[in-house]
Amino acid sequence: MGEFRMPSLGADMETGTLVEWLVAPGTLVRRGDIIATVETQKGLFEIEIFEEGILGEPLIQAGQEVPVGTVLALIHAANGSAVKKDAVSDQPKSAPERFICSPSARRLAREMGVDLATIHGTGPKGAIQRIDIEHAAQTRIPPAVESAKHARTEPASHETLRQGMRQAIAAAMSRSNSEIPHYYLEMEIDMSRSLQWLEVENQKRTIRERLLPAVLLLKAVAKALRDIPEFNGYWLDNQLQIKTEIHIGFAVALRQGGLITPAIHAVDSLSLTALMKAMSDLIERTRSGRLRSSEMTDATVTVTNLGDQGVRTVFGVIYPPQVALIAFGRITERPWAEGGMLGIRRCVTATLAADHRATDGHRGSQFLEVLNKHLQQPESL
Amino acid sequence: MTEKTLQDILFKELKKLAPECDPPRVAPNENIRDALDIDSYSFLQLLVAINEQTGIDIPEADYAKVSTIGGMLSYLYARLS
Numbered sequence: 006m007g008e009f010r011m012p013s014l015g016a017d018m019e020t021g022t023l024v025e026w027l028v029a030p031g032t033l034v035r036r037g038d039i040i041a042t043v044e045t046q047k048g049l050f051e052i053e054i055f056e057e058g059i060l061g062e063p064l065i066q067a068g069q070e071v072p073v074g075t076v077l078a079l080i081h082a083a084n085g086s087a088v089k090k091d092a093v094s095d096q097p098k099s100a101p102e103r104f105i106c107s108p109s110a111r112r113l114a115r116e117m118g119v120d121l122a123t124i125h126g127t128g129p130k131g132a133i134q135r136i137d138i139e140h141a142a143q144t145r146i147p148p149a150v151e152s153a154k155h156a157r158t159e160p161a162s163h164e165t166l167r168q169g170m171r172q173a174i175a176a177a178m179s180r181s182n183s184e185i186p187h188y189y190l191e192m193e194i195d196m197s198r199s200l201q202w203l204e205v206e207n208q209k210r211t212i213r214e215r216l217l218p219a220v221l222l223l224k225a226v227a228k229a230l231r232d233i234p235e236f237n238g239y240w241l242d243n244q245l246q247i248k249t250e251i252h253i254g255f256a257v258a259l260r261q262g263g264l265i266t267p268a269i270h271a272v273d274s275l276s277l278t279a280l281m282k283a284m285s286d287l288i289e290r291t292r293s294g295r296l297r298s299s300e301m302t303d304a305t306v307t308v309t310n311l312g313d314q315g316v317r318t319v320f321g322v323i324y325p326p327q328v329a330l331i332a333f334g335r336i337t338e339r340p341w342a343e344g345g346m347l348g349i350r351r352c353v354t355a356t357l358a359a360d361h362r363a364t365d366g367h368r369g370s371q372f373l374e375v376l377n378k379h380l381q382q383p384e385s386l
Numbered sequence: 387m388t389e390k391t392l393q394d395i396l397f398k399e400l401k402k403l404a405p406e407c408d409p410p411r412v413a414p415n416e417n418i419r420d421a422l423d424i425d426s427y428s429f430l431q432l433l434v435a436i437n438e439q440t441g442i443d444i445p446e447a448d449y450a451k452v453s454t455i456g457g458m459l460s461y462l463y464a465r466l467s
Contacts, residue, residue: 207446212437215446217426258425260406288427313425 007080014301017177022070046169105132170263186361192373202383225379227272236329245363254304257291268304321358328360414456
């Protein structure tokens with residue numbers, strides 16, 4: 006018999022609120038199934054389970070906030086010995102009514118005080134969309150007191166979430182800066198070859214399939230990490246634990262402020278097309294509040310790309326227990342001297358922020374050198 | 387499709403990407419991405435949405451021509467007529 010516990014979705018998380026059970030008790034669950042949604046200071050997340058068995062009765066009900074590690078439900082052996090037959094057959098009656106509705110729409114409904122049962126969904130298969138909730142909130146008959154109450158609570162909950170995220174970032178970054186002896190290295194990388202290759206490649210693609218330069222940068226980082234693995238892993242128990250999987254935490258800025266760095270899994274094994282798809286999917290889900298728990302916990306390294314702003318050089322703060330952060334600034338035309346000639350090249354400044362407990366500058370500079378080498382061979386990325 | 391329809395499509399899509407902004411208030415010669423704080427990923431989504439609604443494909447080589455609202459509208463209109 007196993008236990009399904011409130012997961013820790015990052016070093017900065019202390020508690021989580023169970024928002025909803027997505028699977029009814031008595032159901033057979035398998036590794037990787039999403040069985041609940043949890044709200045933390047950083048937003049709403051889909052929580053996966055990592056063992057197989059029959060989900061027991063919930064020990065924690067929707068709406069309860071509990072510390073990380075709290076048992077939410079028991080997982081019984083799949084042979085059914087621990088599960089009473091009548092409990093399973095009872096289950097449909099006791100299961101809450103289900104609506105097809107994304108977590109972000111569900112959250113909006115809660116914030117706006119709209120009961121999902123009263124809404125007619127206009128999405129695929131009758132799914133309730135955000136617009137349905139907004140519509141319902143606008144068109145309901147407004148008992149004066151009720152609407153005044155919701156008008157007050159809606160901005161407050163957004164504000165609370167924003168403050169919560171700020172605090173979560175503050176906690177993680179303070180810990181990083183007080184515990185991790187950072188060192189920084191930077192290298193100017195000629196992107197001309199990569200970008201020329203990308204332009205030719207994108208001409209062959211429809212607008213939907215076009216690749217962004219960030220995809221080349223991510224893939225080159227993953228390949229460089231495969232060559233020099235010391236920057237891909239965790240500093241735990243006073244030693245470096247190198248990870249074989251390369252899960253890159255990709256910093257995504259949120260419009261309302263703050264950022265989330267969910268992981269793109271196994272970047273080294275993805276083609277550029279698959280990586281573009283994975284990155285798009287991750288950005289969309291980060292911004293709509295539909296990230297999965299594993300994406301929040303298993304990044305082995307972080308990449309931040311502030312190239313969309315004007316900055317040239319980024320000195321990153323490592324997300325513990327990771328040991329490195331690779332950052333890119335804006336790609337710009339720069340004077341470039343080579344072979345006694347001065348020319349103009351499109352360049353990017355890559356920086357490595359690394360944990361000096363785990364690695365030294367010599368290895369760090371080899372890493373940037375290898376990164377540069379991969380970016381000069383875009384056709385092999 | 388009229389110029390007004392094109393403008394409505396553009397403003398509607400920009401509003402989706404930057405809900406807190408008021409696209410009609412952006413000056414026609416201002417850089418869209420800077421004015422509305424839109425990253426390269428979101429800008430690509432904008433071009434995809436425009437492509438789906440107008441059928442116009444904006445090749446990468448023409449990105450400089452569509453960096454402002456004024457530039458974007460005249461680029462699109464020229465390809466409609």
